[in-house]
Amino acid sequence: xxxxxxxxxxxxxxxxxxxxxxxxxxxxxxxxxxxxxxxxxxxxxxxxxxxxxxxxxxxxxxxxxxxxxxxxxxxxxxxxxxxxxxxxxxxxxxxxxxxxxxxxxxxxxxxxxxxxxxxxxxxxxxxxxxxx
Numbered sequence: 001x002x003x004x005x006x007x008x009x010x011x012x013x014x015x016x017x018x019x020x021x022x023x024x025x026x027x028x029x030x031x032x033x034x035x036x037x038x039x040x041x042x043x044x045x046x047x048x049x050x051x052x053x054x055x056x057x058x059x060x061x062x063x064x065x066x067x068x069x070x071x072x073x074x075x076x077x078x079x080x081x082x083x084x085x086x087x088x089x090x091x092x093x094x095x096x097x098x099x100x101x102x103x104x105x106x107x108x109x110x111x112x113x114x115x116x117x118x119x120x121x122x123x124x125x126x127x128x129x130x131x132x
Contacts, residue, residue: 008048011067012056016043019060020111025118029059061110 016026023043027034042048048056050064057064 005046006068006071007046008053008067009043009045011070012048012053013043014070015060015062015066019107021060021114025114026056026059028118028121030055 016023022036023039024036027036027039030039042052048067053064053067057067
């Protein structure tokens with residue numbers, strides 16, 4: 001079996017995009033020393049230090065292992081095997097351990113919270129600017 005490389009930066013980008021988060025929002029979540037440009041450069045890196053991955057995992061509310069272990073080839077193999085084993089999609093006996101609608105609602109609520117947090121931060125910045 002071939003050993004496939006894990007690309008941490010690409011994984012960060014994939015999960016960030018799946019969650020509907022922009023680079024500048026992630027940068028804001030990570031702290032003042034982060035910027036959209038720094039996130040862009042980070043997402044291009046194959047290997048990211050464990051400490052940084054830990055901060056990103058907290059910001060995205062995902063386990064660090066998701067970035068360290070996700071391999072596109074593995075995902076492709078799983079999907080390919082699923083279709084090989086089930087020539088007719090109707091024969092697929094898939095029982096999800098979660099309700100997909102709950103996940104959509106969870107994502108929507110998370111997006112609303114992110115929007116509210118962004119508005120709160122912008123109001124604080126505006127208040128600070130007005131008081132100065």
